[in-house]
Amino acid sequence: MTKKIDELVKDGPVVINIGLRSFFEASKTQGIPVVHIKWEPPARGNRELLHLLDKLL
Amino acid sequence: MAIVRTHLIHQEYRDSVQLMRAASSVSKEIDGVKIASVMMGTKKNKPLLEEVGLLTPEAIIADANDIIISIRADSEAIAEAAISFIIDYLSQSVQSSHDSTLLYRSIRGALTGLPDANLAVISVPGEYAARDSHIALMNDLNVLLFSDNISLEDEIRLKKEAHSKGLLLMGPDCGTAMIKNVGLGFCNIVNPGSIGIIAASGTGTQEVMTLCHHLNLGVTHAIGTGSRDVTDTVGGITMIDGLHALERDTSIKLIILVSKPPEANTMSKIVREIRNCSKPVIINFLGKHHGYCDFPNKSVTVDTLEEAAYTAATFIQSGKLTRTTIQFEDEVKVVNSLREAKQRLHPDQKFIRGLFAGGTFTFEAAQIIRDLLLTKDSLYTNVHLDGTRIIENVKTSQGNTLIDMGADEFTLGKPHPMIDQTERTQRFLKEINDPETAVILLDFVLGYGSHPDPVLDMEDAFLQWKKNDRFIPIVAHVCGTPLDPQDYNNSLNRLASHGIITMPTNAQAAKLAALIALKKDKTEIK
Numbered sequence: 001m002t003k004k005i006d007e008l009v010k011d012g013p014v015v016i017n018i019g020l021r022s023f024f025e026a027s028k029t030q031g032i033p034v035v036h037i038k039w040e041p042p043a044r045g046n047r048e049l050l051h052l053l054d055k056l057l
Numbered sequence: 058m059a060i061v062r063t064h065l066i067h068q069e070y071r072d073s074v075q076l077m078r079a080a081s082s083v084s085k086e087i088d089g090v091k092i093a094s095v096m097m098g099t100k101k102n103k104p105l106l107e108e109v110g111l112l113t114p115e116a117i118i119a120d121a122n123d124i125i126i127s128i129r130a131d132s133e134a135i136a137e138a139a140i141s142f143i144i145d146y147l148s149q150s151v152q153s154s155h156d157s158t159l160l161y162r163s164i165r166g167a168l169t170g171l172p173d174a175n176l177a178v179i180s181v182p183g184e185y186a187a188r189d190s191h192i193a194l195m196n197d198l199n200v201l202l203f204s205d206n207i208s209l210e211d212e213i214r215l216k217k218e219a220h221s222k223g224l225l226l227m228g229p230d231c232g233t234a235m236i237k238n239v240g241l242g243f244c245n246i247v248n249p250g251s252i253g254i255i256a257a258s259g260t261g262t263q264e265v266m267t268l269c270h271h272l273n274l275g276v277t278h279a280i281g282t283g284s285r286d287v288t289d290t291v292g293g294i295t296m297i298d299g300l301h302a303l304e305r306d307t308s309i310k311l312i313i314l315v316s317k318p319p320e321a322n323t324m325s326k327i328v329r330e331i332r333n334c335s336k337p338v339i340i341n342f343l344g345k346h347h348g349y350c351d352f353p354n355k356s357v358t359v360d361t362l363e364e365a366a367y368t369a370a371t372f373i374q375s376g377k378l379t380r381t382t383i384q385f386e387d388e389v390k391v392v393n394s395l396r397e398a399k400q401r402l403h404p405d406q407k408f409i410r411g412l413f414a415g416g417t418f419t420f421e422a423a424q425i426i427r428d429l430l431l432t433k434d435s436l437y438t439n440v441h442l443d444g445t446r447i448i449e450n451v452k453t454s455q456g457n458t459l460i461d462m463g464a465d466e467f468t469l470g471k472p473h474p475m476i477d478q479t480e481r482t483q484r485f486l487k488e489i490n491d492p493e494t495a496v497i498l499l500d501f502v503l504g505y506g507s508h509p510d511p512v513l514d515m516e517d518a519f520l521q522w523k524k525n526d527r528f529i530p531i532v533a534h535v536c537g538t539p540l541d542p543q544d545y546n547n548s549l550n551r552l553a554s555h556g557i558i559t560m561p562t563n564a565q566a567a568k569l570a571a572l573i574a575l576k577k578d579k580t581e582i583k
Binding site: 003004005006007008009010011012013014015016017018019020021022023026027029030032033034035036037038039040041042044045047050054 | 070072073074075097099100120121122160161162163164166167168170171173174175176177178179180181182184185188189193197198199203204222223224225236237238239240241242244246278298302303305306505506542
């Protein structure tokens with residue numbers, strides 16, 4: 001079975017960018033397929049609530 | 058008297074780079090702004106505001122999804138103008154980003170739009186990054202984890218998870234990577250070719266890949282491991298997985314490893330892997346003297362980043378795997394610089410002052426300068442290297458001083474010097490007014506992620522340096538290639554036009570700075 005890591009180096013990156021928008025722009029400029037996630041702190045930054053939500057999922 | 062004003066933008070999350078750019082722009086554009094801070098209202102950020110006296114009652118009530126704009130200014134009118142400027146700045150960056158590639162709010166959602174995705178690049182705040190990395194791995198995505206402040210336990214758990222699924226996890230704190238010649242994070246653009254790099258160091262990778270480019274070699278992959286990968290606790294999982302992947306990739310003929318020396322058990326493991334590897338490996342374990350893992354036609358150890366590139370050139374050109382070293386590429390420039398320094402430096406000017414944007418550049422320069430200085434333990438720095446001393450106060454130089462200005466003590470709540478050089482410029486002005494400064498050593502890092510024109514960012518400071526009565530040479534190295542988004546040749550030319558001595562590698566810049574401070578001639582080089 002081909003490992004996912006081998007497919008990455010063979011095919012090149014197809015990127016989901018989460019965080020700094022400048023990295024998304026840089027990937028776009030280089031012409032690779034990329035999407036950017038509009039990220040914000042989950043559960044409005046409430047760690048306890050996030051922990052509870054993760055447990056439910 | 059200065060006044061303080063706070064403005065909140067509710068429920069509008071922005072990443073730290075965007076916010077720091079806004080803060081930095083307002084300080085430069087509007088006179089009379091004493092301090093400008095733009096940050097999210099997280100628990101981690103509020104103490105930073107408190108430290109500079111900007112934690113007003115409005116700022117205290119902000120939550121993690123609120124932007125806090127805090128201004129200290131000479132007058133009410135200036136503070137209001139600064140707040141308006143920042144609001145406009147942030148709304149413009151939103152308008153420029155309205156396109157269909159920005160619709161997603163989760164990894165699963167993004168996969169519906171880009172089902173062939175094979176890599177998640179994660180740069181969210183550290184406290185959330187392990188969670189997002191786990192979600193990415195669950196969805197069969199390789200991960201480049203740029204974020205830092207990930208616990209060791211999380212790193213081990215994520216790396217084991219990635220390994221068991223045949224996925225690659227680069228990082229955490231992976232600043233630079235390249236996959237199939239695509240730069241990720243802070244990365245230069247170089248010619249593609251038969252070299253693959255695996256490295257625990259961002260600027261170390263950038264130096265090796267750009268030097269390879271200048272030597273007409275090509276680099277196709279650069280896998281970042283994160284600095285803790287080679288500790289025995291982590292066991293080199295990413296380095297070994299990366300080595301296997303590059304071994305299987307038929308486009309790669311030569312592998313270069315750059316890292317701090319692995320801990321004992323991991324070192325044995327890596328040496329074993331190198332012996333079994335079917336491709337030649339050049340090893341630069343920073344700070345470790347060559348000769349510890351040399352097997353004929355299989356592996357060779359080198360002392361510096363430039364040696365790694367020169368050794369690669371020897372192998373690609375002749376097929377011989379032999380450590381290749383060079384003293385200086387441009388000997389005439391070196392001899393002339395040393396002659397002028399010897400003639401013009403005042404006897405009180407004794408010390409090197411190195412102000413670095415790159416952590417590995419600081420470490421490599423410290424290693425080289427330590428070995429050239431005549432007095433033992435006479436080099437102060439904020440990087441840990443045997444035979445050097447940890448500086449007492451990072452804000453004030455003592456004797457020969459090399460400072461990594463990208464270290465945590467400078468970047469907490471402030472932009473990294475590769476993005477904004479306000480801190481470094483202020484420090485530079487301090488050093489040129491110190492009568493004991495003999496030479497200033499600087500690095501400029503180009504490539505994606507870095508400042509659009511780092512030389513321009515320090516231009517005003519260079520003009521002040523030129524007005525100085527005292528002769529103080531500056532030695533600079535520009536890490537970049539003509540393919541980078543910044544203009545590499547123009548950066549070099551502008552530095553030279555100011556009278557700054559540019560050197561082709563960080564190692565040669567460090568050597569020259571040491572010889573200048575010691576008031577040596579070329580003939581006296583060891």
